[in-house]
Amino acid sequence: MSYDQVLLPSGVASTPAEVDEYLTGQQGLPESEAIAEIAAELNQRNAELPEVDAFLAESPVGGGATGETLYVASDYDAIGHLRGLLFELATPRGYAVYDPQLTWLIDPADSVPVTVNHGGAGEFPYLTRKLVDMWVPELAAPNPYLIVERGPQSYIQTFTDGNGSWALEYRDGGPDRHYGLLLQDPAQVADAIWAWTTGDRGDFDTLPWQRIEF
Known part of the structure; x- marks a missing residue:
């Protein structure tokens, strides 16, 4: 079983219901440049590790028609590692992290x-x-x-x-x-x-x- 985390722009939602509405509205839209850059960096760092240490449950990530959002998943023992990478790569670009399991929106605003x-x-x-x-x-x-x-x-x-x-x-x-x-x-x-x-x-x-x- 994998653990999901989602990137979305800071400030576009404040409740889980608003997050779901925003994510739905982004489906079918071209992947943004910033999301593509984040996805590429995640894929590269994952590929640099031995397979046994890989943190992405499914790779590569990105490349889909998800607009300003990015869906990523890890095994449970890599939740913290992946979240840390998302903060490192996405926070400076103005993105929040949403945890759908806990319905936590972690927004840097x-x-x-x-x-x-x-x-x-x-x-x-x-x-x-x-x-x-x-x-x-x-x-x-x-x-x-x-x-x-x-x-x-x-x-x-x-x-x-x-x-x-x-x-x-x-x-x-x-x-x-x-x-x-x-x-x-x-x-x-x-x-x-x-x-x-x-x-x-x-x-x-x-x-x-x-x-x-x-």
């Missing part, structure tokens, strides 16, 4: 460039308000955490016990500046993570943070 580690889905190169609002309430076992990093000693992270509590911690330069608290509202957790990510420390600093000793 209004994003902040940080390293995001989603316990259930791997690493992402940016965060948006929509993503943090979507991800935090959905965190679940076996890896119910989300980490947003600017650097090794500058990060914010949350972990949920699955029973309505979210541990939220941030580090501001080193172990001696590590703070945490417990919250019961995932929306408040998402608000705090987004405030930290954007540098909006107004409401963030009014939370009842307590220093964590190591």
